[in-house]
Amino acid sequence: MHYGADYNPEQWPEETWPEDVARMREAGVTMVSLGIFAWSRIQPREGEFDFDWLDRVIDLLHEGGIAVDLATATASPPPWATAAYPEMLPQDEDGATYWPGSRQQFAPSSPVYRRLAGELVTAIAERYANHPAIVMWHVNNEYGCHLNADYSDAARDAFRRWLADRYGDIRSLNDAWGTDFWSQRYQSFDEVFPPRKAPYSRNPGQELDFRRFTSDMLLECYLMEREIIRAAGATQPITTNFMGAFKPADYAHWVRHLDLVSDDCYPDPNDPESFRAAAFQRDLARSLKPEVPWILMEQATNALNWRPTNAPKAPGQMAALSAQAIGRGADGVLFFQWRQSRAGSEKFHSAMLPHAGTETRTWREAVALGEALAALPELPAGTRDSRVALVFDWENWWAVEASDHPQNALDYVAVIQRWYRALHRRHVQVDLVPASRVGDGYDVAIAPLLYLVRETDAAALTSFVERGGHLLVGPFSDVVDELDRFRDGGFATQLGPLCGIRIEDFGALVPVDAAPGVPGERTAPVAGDG
Amino acid sequence: MHYGADYNPEQWPEETWPEDVARMREAGVTMVSLGIFAWSRIQPREGEFDFDWLDRVIDLLHEGGIAVDLATATASPPPWATAAYPEMLPQDEDGATYWPGSRQQFAPSSPVYRRLAGELVTAIAERYANHPAIVMWHVNNEYGCHLNADYSDAARDAFRRWLADRYGDIRSLNDAWGTDFWSQRYQSFDEVFPPRKAPYSRNPGQELDFRRFTSDMLLECYLMEREIIRAAGATQPITTNFMGAFKPADYAHWVRHLDLVSDDCYPDPNDPESFRAAAFQRDLARSLKPEVPWILMEQATNALNWRPTNAPKAPGQMAALSAQAIGRGADGVLFFQWRQSRAGSEKFHSAMLPHAGTETRTWREAVALGEALAALPELPAGTRDSRVALVFDWENWWAVEASDHPQNALDYVAVIQRWYRALHRRHVQVDLVPASRVGDGYDVAIAPLLYLVRETDAAALTSFVERGGHLLVGPFSDVVDELDRFRDGGFATQLGPLCGIRIEDFGALVPVDAAPGVPGERTAPVAGDG
């Protein structure tokens, strides 16, 4: 059972470090994530690396018995990099540049960024691959969390290559996207752009492929780093921290390349129902790669800084949420961060060691949790005893929340979570899986919004039912193929016979939260919530 | 009586076309609008035209007895055009470019766009001017519907030329715009810009002229195409589809150049009062050119895709709205579109032939309407029996909704429609006309918001009253001249003597929807609504 936090010693004078290690031992810390934002300290300028300080930190931790989850430090390029290579800066759909001064200021598809990141990771991996303190690798940080998409020229060029790889010839792309609608037929991949600002609604096929591309570009960054680490001879498990149901990255696709899932989770202490959303997130982390445990890589000891109003956690609330994670399969509980910062954007973000020191409730609770975790017996290996599969699928999320639908206010996660909450209230354990993973071992499968149905999805669900499984399919399901196109022969061509229904057309009810004066029906006969 | 739809055969394999024609005959279709978004198919690259497929479609329709309203296909330039000539892309007031991937991605004043559009229309017109299937020409499509204004450098250059034409010398422009306010005095037309993003409120004269310019640039595109069609020897009526009370284009000015008015109308099925707004739109189409019938060029058979929530039409609602159009002078009822698309932004937009086929309520209602229309007797020619003129004026719309007024939340159309609805509920037929068309034939004229009064307007209204007409003038009327300047001698200089009033100053009541805690008077003694 790992216990610890992100550790950012570069923010503090070296005199502080021994005290840090002593306090970590006091709190029962077993592992820290080190160096996540240390690029500008490790590489003060291009071609020059400074590892002395990092050597000393790692040795100090190792001597203190604290294991290291070593970061690749590529999450925030240093000012010298973006000043020298402004073409690596991302842009929004209006063409506005995201400048330095915050973090994550890189276009994931930028060749320059990838070269610089690769050089950094090579240097780090070659130096520390065999250090006995290193027990895990932490690639980058929360890929894509602030930049849900990049529309720069780097993205444009990469998107064209990605499309050429996917479709081979432009005729196939035209067919896939239905470009005869609105005179969008392309003659060459060089005519295609990311879905930048346009006069009106953009091609849904282009939008869906751009989401796939965006997820893939981030994944390519991860894979490049992973390969460098392995090439350097490192044998420790490699991960990157997920953020639960995070729309831009198709974690269900990524997860095959992670040795273990790690997840960051920040429920709102002010919302008495947020523990259910946290449980949903734990179950997603657990379901993504059920054969190995997962780690709660980041949570807060107490209050945050980035919500409009940041309430403190109630006494015991942090321990309860930690226990929830362990109960749902977590093999580690870590925080952002070890020592509260004195400056910068997150100085009001709580930490294990608060700015006000150890005479604080936060510190006492951190120490108490460390003791409790240390006292835990060996927990049983993860079991796979969920009898209910709740279908959760990133490509459906993307397609459902595209524009130009009968109901354009659909919130995919909210719909899935309504089903999840109903089951959670009844203490029913569920797995959150794509349709293709519905099969033996489940009694019931629920597919609340399976708008996009691949043939493999249909085959898995059909087989499940034929072998005695109970399948519940929600409205607006089985509408399009994997390219967001209607199939020949009408709607519900894949699951309709299985369900015994035929669909003639779609019509939206008015939203349940419509203003009182707005006419229309308020509720459907059957609601998804419990 | 025309009956039909937009027909986009390029979205379907050629095998589908004969079935289309057969089904059209089954539904009683008499005419289709063809090729509106076919540019990328007709001209796959610059200098190369492919008319073979279009020849076959037109011949097939002609053989099937379906008349053709042939589009000029200029509404959505193909990707090769915008890739080769990015300077033809429009920009918003912040300088952000509107990229391809949707439709209408052209700057109306762009010389390149006009050259390319001209070449396309020339090729189409020369080929089909004398084809017996062609009974009407459909220029472009919904001019300006997504791009209410363009601030690109193409627009900048054209705006300067337009101003030089209008004012002759820069001194006149300075006088017209009152540029001595805030040190805006120009020395040359080359110093003038479109009203792009600015630190604060922009010159109202510049804003008003930019609206005139924007309408004129779109009109110039239309006129260029019209002249090419006529030059090719075509004798069929030429139109472009209007969108009711559409702010960017002064249809009252445009209409002299259209052989007949055609109008697109999409009332919200969920709004029980939307039939009144639809009636308003019919009456506007009818009033714009009362000497000829108009055509309902686009409506939906059932649900749409672009509202936040798109309810289906109730059974019979489509027929009722169609009958409303015919009752208010329409000589044709058409839909967007014939066959529901399988892909693209409007695949959920209903059509005559739904994706689910002919076993659908939508198809049955389309067939039933076709039968009903075919059974209609010859209708009487349009009569001009309205006794009430309700003044509706685009330049007033633009001026009233400019900034820096006593009341800055005025919605011009909402005010006019409140008067319209009061009359509609009382079954009073009204014409919607500019003030200059108020004259003999009316008993009553209502000018609810005649903020901007031209001398010709004042003369027409004065003459109307002097000859016994009853004139009702609403508040915030007779305030400025046609350049949005106060006239010498105070307010109400044109209609004040007629009305027996003098206006000392303006003061706004608080909005009627102000929050309960906000002080101020909630209602004026006399409200415009009935």
Add this chain to the structure above:
Amino acid sequence: MHYGADYNPEQWPEETWPEDVARMREAGVTMVSLGIFAWSRIQPREGEFDFDWLDRVIDLLHEGGIAVDLATATASPPPWATAAYPEMLPQDEDGATYWPGSRQQFAPSSPVYRRLAGELVTAIAERYANHPAIVMWHVNNEYGCHLNADYSDAARDAFRRWLADRYGDIRSLNDAWGTDFWSQRYQSFDEVFPPRKAPYSRNPGQELDFRRFTSDMLLECYLMEREIIRAAGATQPITTNFMGAFKPADYAHWVRHLDLVSDDCYPDPNDPESFRAAAFQRDLARSLKPEVPWILMEQATNALNWRPTNAPKAPGQMAALSAQAIGRGADGVLFFQWRQSRAGSEKFHSAMLPHAGTETRTWREAVALGEALAALPELPAGTRDSRVALVFDWENWWAVEASDHPQNALDYVAVIQRWYRALHRRHVQVDLVPASRVGDGYDVAIAPLLYLVRETDAAALTSFVERGGHLLVGPFSDVVDELDRFRDGGFATQLGPLCGIRIEDFGALVPVDAAPGVPGERTAPVAGDG
């Protein structure tokens, strides 16, 4: 006691000017602010000045006994300037340019703007420094009112120079901003940018310094003009018009460079509590430079144009607000503007002489006020008899409203004004001062939101208490140093011992206006409002 208005004779034919002077005398006008937006008339093109018309206006005023507050006319550069030097245009944080067509279209740090402004002011000052009509100089106009910040390349270059001046070496800047957080460590000032659009929350030190820089750039413009005027031999007092509690400019810092404070104030006639906010603004103007009187440089006789809804002033309301200003130390009452404009953005803004002429309530009230002021006896010189100091501090304002706080919806001025209103209702006279000015002469000092405490602030407050003063400190005080960094040793290190408290951590209550369904506590035990 000055009485008058902005006078913009360039908007009117010369025949109007003698009538203007006659009417001014009728209204009791003693002084007008002249030429604020006359740049394009004074300098029709680069290198060419036209002072003839201005000579005639000034002579005419002088002959009529009307004194002149002469403007430097730099507030709105003429079109020729921005057309020739587009690099002087400001940009927003997204890189979008602010174009001409409004006013204030200049980047304050632009070398070209400063050169052109300097040449203009030199010409004006040299010509009129000794003219007997000139009794005051009006530099620019409402510095920064529409452009709260500029992110252009001119700003970028100036910001780097400003930072190099402030910090000397880049190591000091890194320490000040805590750039080891998120890998922001700079190697040189040339890598620093203004806080332009970024992926996420920006460095708080960078933000705070950018606010200081923005205020300083505006101040540098003022100082340049002031020096030119003095260098020309002018001896009249020099001012620039403030706008009360205006966030972008630290008036408490500026005021040492003004001979007298002048203030523009536009309370909303529709808000029955706006007279309290007006009183707050009067007291701020009075407190900024208590040793000299201040002038109400702009108010409205009646309605405005720029609020969503612009109500007229009630009869007598203008006189009451004028009396309020005089009662709180004003030595003059002026309006924007003398004669209501016929065109331009502010034609609906009321003036002393309305568009409808002298047969208006507005004119009668303006005349009556002039008579009342003329009948006033000599008023006593300003006394300093406030017993209560309410701490108001621009850098605190900036720091408190930065992002990433426990409560991110804090409105600094609203909090201060709640305290002010409670005292105002009880008829308690207060001074609004920075903490460093709290001292002898006050019985009570209130520091509602002293988040940022400089050592000099702490020293002043400590000394005040030690000498018997009563100090009331509100929540979220004494949190950071002047660089927005936590101090060593926890929170409340400066005032904690004085107050007898220790602060362990911060937690936000939910906003009091949270929706009913949102959980959390609604009120703190002690509210700041009275």
